[in-house]
Each structure stands twice: as C-alpha cells, then as structure tokens.
Amino acid sequence: MIVRGAVLREMGLPSPYAESRPLTIEELHLAPPGPGELLVRIRAAGLCHSDLSVINGSRPRVMPMLLGHEATGEVIQSEAANFAPGDTVGFAFVPACGACAPCAEGRAALCEPGAAANATGTLLSGERRLTIPPTSDLPPASDQPSPSDRPPAAGTSLASEVHHHLGVSGFADYAVVSARSAVRIDPSLPPEIAALFGCAVMTGVGAVVNTARVQAGQSAVVFGLGGVGLSALLGAVLVGAHPIVAVDVVPEKLSLALELGATHAIDARGNDVAEQVREATDGGAHYAFETVGSAAVLGQAYAATRRGGTTVTVGLPDPSQLLSIPAVSLVAEERTLKGSYLGSAIPSRDIPRYIALYQAGRLPVDRLLTSTVRLESLNEAFDTLATGTSIRQVLVL
Ligand SMILES: NC(=O)c1ccc[n+]([C@@H]2O[C@H](COP(=O)([O-])OP(=O)(O)OC[C@H]3O[C@@H](n4cnc5c(N)ncnc54)[C@H](O)[C@@H]3O)[C@@H](O)[C@H]2O)c1
Ligand SMILES: [Zn+2]
Ligand SMILES: [Zn+2]
Incomplete structure (x- = not known):
C-alpha cells in the first residue's frame, strides 16, 4: 500500500x-x-x-x-x-x-x-x-x-x-x-x-520507579523539564519524594513544575546550580535525574546529590561528550551513577499501569x-x- x-x-x-x-x-x-x-x-x-x-x-x-x-x-x-x-x-x-x-x-x-x-x-x-x-x-x-x-x-x-x-x-x-x-x-x-x-512517560516515570526506586520522603532533583524530565517529576510526585527540585533554563517550565508538585525551582542560567540544589535538599538530593542530554549537566546532577546519593542519567548526550567525576567519590562517599534506558521498563507491564494512574488522576x-x-x-x-x-x-x- x-x-x-x-x-x-x-x-x-x-x-x-x-x-x-x-x-x-x-x-x-x-x-x-x-x-x-x-x-x-x-x-x-x-x-x-x-x-x-x-x-x-x-x-x-x-x-x-x-x-x-x-x-x-x-x-x-x-x-x-x-x-x-x-x-x-x-x-x-x-x-x-x-x-x-x-x-x-x-x-x-x-x-x-x-x-x-x-x-x-x-x-x-x-x-x-x-x-x-x-x-x-x-x-x-x-x-x-x-x-x-x-x-x-x-x-x-x-x-x-x-x-x-x-x-x-x-x-x-x-x-x-x-x-x-x-x-x-x-x-x-x-x-x-x-x-x-x-517514550516520555515510560522513560521519565520509569527512571524514578524502576531505575532509582525512589522511596517516599527521599529527595529528588530533575535537570531538564522536557517531556522526559516532566514525566520524571510526575513520577517523583507519584511516589511521594520530598523535597522535589526542578531545574531548567526556561522560566515557564519552572512555573509549570511548581504547579505539578515541585517544591523548588531553579533557573540553570544562575550561579552554581548544584550548590542551590544542595541547599534545597539539606546537603544534596538522594536522587538526581539528568534529562537534558548534556554531560556537563550530568556533572552538575552528580554534584547535586548527597553522600550515598544516586545520579540517574536519562538524557542521551552526543557520543563525543565525556563525563569527568572524582573517581574516589564513588567509593568513599558511596555514590551511585546509573543509566536508565526506556525507563528500565517492561513495556507490557508498565504502559497499562501508567495509563491507569493517569486515568485515576495520579499522573x-x-x-x-x-x-x-x-x-x-x-x-x-x-x-x-x-x-x-x-x-x-x-x-x-
Ligand atoms: N534514556 C532514554 O530511554 C531516553 C528516552 C527518550 C529521550 N531520551 C533523551 O532524554 C533527553 C530529553 O528528551 P526530551 O524529549 O524531554 O527533550 P526536551 O528537549 O523536550 O527537553 C530538554 C529540556 O532541557 C532543558 N535544558 C536545556 N539546557 C539545560 C540546562 N543547562 N540545565 C537544565 N535544563 C536544560 C530544556 O530547556 C528542555 O526543557 C534527550 O537527550 C533525549 O534524547 C532518553
Ligand atoms: Zn523518545
Ligand atoms: Zn530479547
């Protein structure tokens, strides 16, 4: 045809x-x-x-x-x-x-x-x-x-x-x-x-519930508020993360993130974004999600987590971009850096679940x-x- x-x-x-x-x-x-x-x-x-x-x-x-x-x-x-x-x-x-x-x-x-x-x-x-x-x-x-x-x-x-x-x-x-x-x-x-x-929902929500397995009361920060990042934010709200920090360079997206349940919004065009996140999360977030697709932002996300914290990388940077982090921090501070592809999903399980949550007004x-x-x-x-x-x-x- x-x-x-x-x-x-x-x-x-x-x-x-x-x-x-x-x-x-x-x-x-x-x-x-x-x-x-x-x-x-x-x-x-x-x-x-x-x-x-x-x-x-x-x-x-x-x-x-x-x-x-x-x-x-x-x-x-x-x-x-x-x-x-x-x-x-x-x-x-x-x-x-x-x-x-x-x-x-x-x-x-x-x-x-x-x-x-x-x-x-x-x-x-x-x-x-x-x-x-x-x-x-x-x-x-x-x-x-x-x-x-x-x-x-x-x-x-x-x-x-x-x-x-x-x-x-x-x-x-x-x-x-x-x-x-x-x-x-x-x-x-x-x-x-x-x-x-x-894509957006399975990837973003899945990064929170499958890859990170965020628990109620743990803090989360989302870098980048596109379809994927805002879905991660909705996932963080869904599981009861607190506080929830949203980071982007577009003011309207920061306002929307606050409407959707973020407790703090940070304009990434400002000074020392990671330090601002650490202040908002009592020393650093339990979980940071990078959904921009930039190794530089991934470095900020890593720096915004607390000792023992987990950075989940969801964005897809150009293959030429490299990440540089202090290697010893993974050990001495028990930090974790995790990739999340397709929201670590089982699609036939997760898509119907997320749709049911949407229909129930939870997503x-x-x-x-x-x-x-x-x-x-x-x-x-x-x-x-x-x-x-x-x-x-x-x-x-
Ligand atoms: N891991 C996966 O399975 C998977 C699935 C889908 C998409 N992706 C990737 O996820 C990323 C996001 O996809 P999307 O469709 O939501 O993109 P998008 O372009 O809609 O969103 C990106 C957001 O990042 C913001 N941003 C730009 N620079 C920033 C900075 N320095 N700090 C903070 N925020 C900044 C932009 O304003 C925008 O809101 C892309 O890299 C995409 O390829 C990955
Ligand atoms: Zn996609
Ligand atoms: Zn297979």
Whole structure:
C-alpha cells in the first residue's frame, strides 16, 4: 500500500529546519506485515528530543529513515496471535524478543536482538517494509529498455529501502511493526495523550520507579523539564519524594513544575546550580535525574546529590561528550551513577499501569501536551523543540 510519511534523508542539515527542511513528506510503499507483525493505522505521534538528535546528527542512524518512535494507533491487520484488528496499541521504542538473556532477566529495554534491529533500522525480523517507489524523469517510451536491463540514467532511481526508526516509524499514516514493539492499550484515551506513554512517560516515570526506586520522603532533583524530565517529576510526585527540585533554563517550565508538585525551582542560567540544589535538599538530593542530554549537566546532577546519593542519567548526550567525576567519590562517599534506558521498563507491564494512574488522576500526563501539529509542519515543530519552549508537540494523523 502507499503511505505518507516524514523521511529524513540526510542528518546534520543546518537549522532553522523551516528553511533547510530535513524532513520531506513522501509517498512510500509499505509492504504487508510478515509473521509476528502488525499493520497499524497511526493516529498520533509525539516529537521527542531523540528524533531531533537524529535530525541534527548527534544520535546517528542509517539513512534514509522514517522518523517517529512515540506513537499510538489502531491495528488494521495482525499476523500475531496476541493482537487482533481493532486493537488500540502503543509502542515501546525497543522491541523485546522475549528470549535473549536480558529479556529472560526481565530487562526488556536491553533486548539484544531489539538493539541490533534498532541499530540497523529494521524491524525485529531483520526486515524493512518501507521503500521509496522508483521515480523517473525520462519520457515514457515503449522502446526504452526496462531498468533491470541497464543501469539507471541520470534522474532515475530504483526503488530504495527506507529504514525504520526504533521499530516504530510513527511519522506516517500507517506503519508495519513487530508485535513485540506493541502494547495493547485502553482505546478510550485521546490519541495525542496515548502516544506520550510510549517514550516520555515510560522513560521519565520509569527512571524514578524502576531505575532509582525512589522511596517516599527521599529527595529528588530533575535537570531538564522536557517531556522526559516532566514525566520524571510526575513520577517523583507519584511516589511521594520530598523535597522535589526542578531545574531548567526556561522560566515557564519552572512555573509549570511548581504547579505539578515541585517544591523548588531553579533557573540553570544562575550561579552554581548544584550548590542551590544542595541547599534545597539539606546537603544534596538522594536522587538526581539528568534529562537534558548534556554531560556537563550530568556533572552538575552528580554534584547535586548527597553522600550515598544516586545520579540517574536519562538524557542521551552526543557520543563525543565525556563525563569527568572524582573517581574516589564513588567509593568513599558511596555514590551511585546509573543509566536508565526506556525507563528500565517492561513495556507490557508498565504502559497499562501508567495509563491507569493517569486515568485515576495520579499522573497528569495531559499537562505535557503543548500542541498538536500536522505532517506538513514537522520541520517547524522541530525548530520549536530545539528552543526548549515546548514540552510535547504531537503529530495527529
Ligand atoms: N534514556 C532514554 O530511554 C531516553 C528516552 C527518550 C529521550 N531520551 C533523551 O532524554 C533527553 C530529553 O528528551 P526530551 O524529549 O524531554 O527533550 P526536551 O528537549 O523536550 O527537553 C530538554 C529540556 O532541557 C532543558 N535544558 C536545556 N539546557 C539545560 C540546562 N543547562 N540545565 C537544565 N535544563 C536544560 C530544556 O530547556 C528542555 O526543557 C534527550 O537527550 C533525549 O534524547 C532518553
Ligand atoms: Zn523518545
Ligand atoms: Zn530479547
């Protein structure tokens, strides 16, 4: 079938993207789902900083790629026993094979075949289902040899495969996904809210409840108040952390964080942010969460924890960035530095839990939604995301 989607052909084009237009809206051929796969009509897809990091080249991926990994939709065709047409699904951005060593240990976020598929831009099966149809500017002529008989002339290209982004490729009206990327969810949620659970909420809340396991009454600080950081803040409120410090460079986000339950808000443009956090938390936070994607901010987060404290790194800095910390502090001060990918989640367990908490009023995820956007305005929307002023913009289809 022919679908419309946002394809990135080249990373690292200069911003503003409204001018360089790295994402092109193209008609692509989508092959039918293979065994264990689903054809899904995408209803909504959130814009995450990890999409922006592919566009700007700080998280390199194979090109061309159809972006978008935080999405929701309706199953149209199922080749998997546990899904049926009509099911509403969300996605995890790492498919979990269920059989590898990390999966067997309950660490679905570290699934090895899932990571390999994501690195090569395929579905879990190793297949790609998206191709750009062949184009030609040659005049139609019956005596022209077919493309298979001779190399393509200038201006002509053969059908080429397009890579899947993190097994989802949600910036399109339809997607074929592995059923192991999908989680059945309550169909009553508005799609622009449901989409957020797949990345921002699973990552941010999971960092607090799964990776850190924060206890009631322990202090927490969140650096960066985007979709992921505000979700971590909601998670900290949910588990009864106290005090809760929010740090960002955008004043409106600090105000929102206070509305959502932060007890202190610190503008990171001020002096010695770590010292300000230590003052607010009686000598340093039990838990610090870095959700900016900057090694420099990770250093601040580490310095903002107390002796015995834990720093959880969630942001994805450019691979060239290195972290420098006093090595002895890990030992003599019993500090912990932990990575958190996909919120250390088991998606099929956690997404329905977080949705139930949202529906019970305990996790106000709707406050993360800044605006809805259309396919045609994705480039402009990524300019907005880069400024830090939006939380989650969601593409609706
Ligand atoms: N670990 C995972 O599984 C996972 C999943 C999703 C996203 N991510 C990563 O998490 C990070 C956050 O994603 P997002 O979509 O929420 O991004 P975002 O761009 O929406 O949010 C980043 C926030 O950081 C703020 N910020 C910028 N500089 C700052 C500073 N010096 N101090 C404090 N705050 C500062 C910005 O104003 C913005 O509010 C990205 O690096 C993304 O790639 C990781
Ligand atoms: Zn994401
Ligand atoms: Zn696995």
